[in-house]
Amino acid sequence: MKRTPFFRGKPSVRGQRGFALVSGIFLITILFLLSAYLISFRVQQDSSLALDVLGTRAYAAARAGAEWGAYNSLRNGACAASTPVTFDGTLAGYTATVTCSRSAYDEGGAIVSMDTIVANACNQPAGGNCPNPAPGAHYAERQMTITVSP
Numbered sequence: 740m741k742r743t744p745f746f747r748g749k750p751s752v753r754g755q756r757g758f759a760l761v762s763g764i765f766l767i768t769i770l771f772l773l774s775a776y777l778i779s780f781r782v783q784q785d786s787s788l789a790l791d792v793l794g795t796r797a798y799a800a801a802r803a804g805a806e807w808g809a810y811n812s813l814r815n816g817a818c819a820a821s822t823p824v825t826f827d828g829t830l831a832g833y834t835a836t837v838t839c840s841r842s843a844y845d846e847g848g849a850i851v852s853m854d855t856i857v858a859n860a861c862n863q864p865a866g867g868n869c870p871n872p873a874p875g876a877h878y879a880e881r882q883m884t885i886t887v888s889p
Contacts, residue, residue, distance in 0.1 A: 793879035796833060797860050800826055801883040804835025804858030812839060812854040812889050823867045824858075835860040836869045857884045 804824050811817045818839040826833050838857045843850050861869035861880040870880050 790877065790879070793862060793877060794881065796830055797862060797879040797881040798883075800830050800833035800835050800860035801858045801881040803830070804837045804860055805856055805883045805885050807835075808837040808839055808854075808856035808858060809885060809887050812856065812887050816889055818854050818889075821868070823864070823869075833860055833862050834864040834867065834869055836864075851888060853886055853888050855884065855886050857882065 803826065807824055808822075811819065818841045819837070820840075821836060821838045824835045824837055826835075835858045838859075840855050841852055842855070843852045845851075859869045859880065859882045861871055861874075861878065863871050863874050863878050865871040865873070871878065874880075
C-alpha cells in the first residue's frame, strides 16, 4: 500500500496574504505613539526646568532685597516704607520691592525697636514694583520676611 502525503504539491498561501502588512502598520503606529509621548514628556520637562530656574532667581532676588533692607536698617538706621531694588548680572530683569515697618516694644523698661523687612521679588514688575497684579506667562515671584533690631 502506497502512502500519500498529507497534502500534495505546494501549500496554498492565498489565505495568508497581507498578514505582514497589518503587523507592520500596527508596529509603526505603536512606535509613532510612543515617540509622540516621549517628545511631549521632554517638552514638559524642559518647561518645568525653565520655571524652576525662574523661581530660584526670584528667591535669590528676594533674599538680596531683604539683605539690602537689613543693611539700611542696621548701618544707616533707615526704614523706608517701600523701595524698588533692581539687579544686574544673572538677576537682570528682576526687581525686589522692599518694605520696612518699625515697631517699638517695651522690654523690661527698655524700649527696643524692631524693623520688619519684607522683600517681594518678581521678574515682571508692574510699574517698577512687585507683585504684579496681572502677570504674564513665565511669571515668578518670591517673598521673604526678616526682622532685625537696629
